Amino acid sequence: MAINYLKMPDNKVIITVAQTGALVTKKMNPAIPEQPDEIADSAYDCYNEGAAVVHIHARDKNNVNSGDPAVFKEIHEKIRKKCNLILQDSTGGGSNLTIEQRTGCLEAYPEMASLNMGTLVRTIGEAAGTPFMNARQDIEAFVRRMDEYGVKPEMEIYNLSMMQDVKILIEKGLIKKPYNVSLILGMAYQGALEADNMYFATYLQYIPEDAYFNTIGVGRAQLPVGMLGMIFGGNVRVGLEDNIYYKRGELATSNAQLVARIVRIARELGKEPCTPDEARQFFGLKPV
Ligand code: KMH
Numbered sequence: 102m103a104i105n106y107l108k109m110p111d112n113k114v115i116i117t118v119a120q121t122g123a124l125v126t127k128k129m130n131p132a133i134p135e136q137p138d139e140i141a142d143s144a145y146d147c148y149n150e151g152a153a154v155v156h157i158h159a160r161d162k163n164n165v166n167s168g169d170p171a172v173f174k175e176i177h178e179k180i181r182k183k184c185n186l187i188l189q190d191s192t193g194g195g196s197n198l199t200i201e202q203r204t205g206c207l208e209a210y211p212e213m214a215s216l217n218m219g220t221l222v223r224t225i226g227e228a229a230g231t232p233f234m235n236a237r238q239d240i241e242a243f244v245r246r247m248d249e250y251g252v253k254p255e256m257e258i259y260n261l262s263m264m265q266d267v268k269i270l271i272e273k274g275l276i277k278k279p280y281n282v283s284l285i286l287g288m289a290y291q292g293a294l295e296a297d298n299m300y301f302a303t304y305l306q307y308i309p310e311d312a313y314f315n316t317i318g319v320g321r322a323q324l325p326v327g328m329l330g331m332i333f334g335g336n337v338r339v340g341l342e343d344n345i346y347y348k349r350g351e352l353a354t355s356n357a358q359l360v361a362r363i364v365r366i367a368r369e370l371g372k373e374p375c376t377p378d379e380a381r382q383f384f385g386l387k388p389v
């Protein structure tokens with residue numbers, strides 16, 4: 102089977118940092134930024150280490166997951182005062198949020214937003230056993246709303262069947278080229294593929310034409326899966342949302358520490374991290 106996706110040039114990689122997430126808390130790792138000032142300060146540190154995109158989750162004053170556009174707006178403004186990172190908001194939200202609340206962030210006009218491409222069931226934490234709903238109708242509603250706000254989706258794929266939903270969006274003309282898919286391995290959800298290198302190889306064969314890919318390894322898979330992604334011409338996401346450890350038994354001290362490590366490895370592979378404006382060119386976004 103042929104590989105059709107858009108490869109990054111050999112000497113370039115786009116690094117995304119996912120700093121906060123919906124499932125991790127300061128109790129698990131005190132370095133997780135939750136409030137807008139913390140998120141902006143940490144984002145700036147990650148920018149200085151080579152990140153081009155920041156994937157954003159918002160929390161309310163009690164650190165509960167929030168879809169409030171005002172909080173997202175505050176985060177955007179605080180990051181923008183410091184640097185021109187690409188702002189990518191999460192529409193995954195958190196298990197306390199309704200589908201409607203999960204698109205609240207779009208009213209804050211991010212440049213990109215995550216688009217989860219299928220339903221999973223949570224297996225850990227208080228929400229274990231509850232579905233993370235992303236029915237096909239919901240996905241289409243999300244993507245239409247993103248289009249209204251001029252927001253570029255990054256399609257999050259947790260298993261191979263979700264690639265079929267990517268194809269459906271393309272066939273229906275609901276997303277614009279170049280597409281961007283995130284290949285996720287190792288997420289602790291029922292319905293998500295574990296971090297097996299051969300699953301990664303299989304994913305690659307089904308990425309559609311005109312799509313770049315991002316690589317998201319969760320937990321201890323963050324580093325090896327990210328390296329595989331770079332080797333196969335993709336981009337990489339790191340950060341405490343997906344992995345709170347630096348190595349076995351040792352918590353990461355910051356998001357920037359995880360960015361710095363993947364940038365070191367990228368450079369060893371002959372790849373320079375894209376600046377935010379370089380990354381915008383690949384994704385067809387306007388410069389900031
Ligand atoms: N936690 C990631 C593996 C979202 O926020 O929309 C997927 C994610 C989903 O970041």
Ligand code: ZN
Nearest residue numbers: 122191193342
């Ligand atoms: Zn997220």
